[in-house]
Amino acid sequence: MSAPVPRRISVVIPALNEEEPIADVVRACLTTGLPDEIIVVDNGSSDRTADCARAAGAKVVAEPTPGYGRACAAGVRALSPECQIVVFLDGDGSDCPELMEQLVRPVAEGKQDFVIGSRTRGKREPGSMNFQQVFAGRSAGILLRILYGVSYTDMCPFRAIRRDALDRLGMKEETYGWNLEMQMRAARSGLRILEVPVNHRCRTGGESKVSGTLRGTFVAGVRIIATLFRVAAERSVVQA
Numbered sequence: 001m002s003a004p005v006p007r008r009i010s011v012v013i014p015a016l017n018e019e020e021p022i023a024d025v026v027r028a029c030l031t032t033g034l035p036d037e038i039i040v041v042d043n044g045s046s047d048r049t050a051d052c053a054r055a056a057g058a059k060v061v062a063e064p065t066p067g068y069g070r071a072c073a074a075g076v077r078a079l080s081p082e083c084q085i086v087v088f089l090d091g092d093g094s095d096c097p098e099l100m101e102q103l104v105r106p107v108a109e110g111k112q113d114f115v116i117g118s119r120t121r122g123k124r125e126p127g128s129m130n131f132q133q134v135f136a137g138r139s140a141g142i143l144l145r146i147l148y149g150v151s152y153t154d155m156c157p158f159r160a161i162r163r164d165a166l167d168r169l170g171m172k173e174e175t176y177g178w179n180l181e182m183q184m185r186a187a188r189s190g191l192r193i194l195e196v197p198v199n200h201r202c203r204t205g206g207e208s209k210v211s212g213t214l215r216g217t218f219v220a221g222v223r224i225i226a227t228l229f230r231v232a233a234e235r236s237v238v239q240a
Helices: 022-030 049-055 069-075 096-110 131-148 163-169 177-187 214-233
Strands: 011-017 035-041 058-062 085-088 114-118 159-162 193-197
Touching: 011 022, 011 096, 011 114, 022 035, 022 049, 022 069, 022 096, 035 049, 035 069, 049 058, 049 069, 058 069, 085 096, 085 163, 085 177, 096 114, 096 159, 114 131, 114 177, 131 177, 131 193, 131 214, 159 163, 159 177, 163 177
Parallel strands: 011 035, 011 085, 035 058, 114 193
Antiparallel strands: 085 159, 114 159
C-alpha cells in the first residue's frame, strides 16, 4: 500500500450550468480522501449548479462574469491559506477524479512542480473528444516543444500544481486560453513538469460550451491561438 499523501490539497472546479453532473463530480473528489477543500466556481449559471455543489460538500464561490480563466482565477483567490497543492478539473463529469492521486503524488513527494493529465495518451470513451481537440493539443505541444523544449500532448484541464509555483506564474488569461497559458508559463519558468495518461469520459450532463457547437469550437480556438502568441511574445521570464 502506498504511503498517504499529505492533506494540504484543494480542488478547483469551474462550472457553468452543470446542475446534472456537479454533485457526482464533487462526491467523486471527496471519495478519493485527498482534498481538504473543494471549491466550485459558479460562472454565472442559470440553473441549480451552485445549490447542487454546495449540497454535495463543496465550497461555492461566484464569478458572474463568464470566462473559463476568470472562473479558475476566482477559485485560486478563494483557496485556504494552508493549501499547498491545487488540483483543477472540469465539472461536467468527463474527468476522472479517481485518478487524482496519480497527479497529486509526484507533487506531494517533491518530485514535480506541475503534473498534467493527457487524455490523448489515456483511454478515451468514444465521443469524449473531437478531432479538433486532439489536433489542438498535439499542435500546441509541438509548438511548445520548439519554444521551450517541453513536450505536451494535450491541454487537459485535469492537472495539479504547487500553490506557490502557481502564484508565481502570473496568470492573466480570462477565457479558454487559461490551460495553455499555464502550460506555457510553467515551461518557461523551468518548473519540473510531468505529463501522465488519464482516462476521459463523455460528459455526464449539461451541454459543452466548447466542443458542443461550431461557434464554441471556433471561439475557443481563437482564444487559444491568441493566448499562444501573447504569452510567447512576452519578454519577461518568470523564475521558478
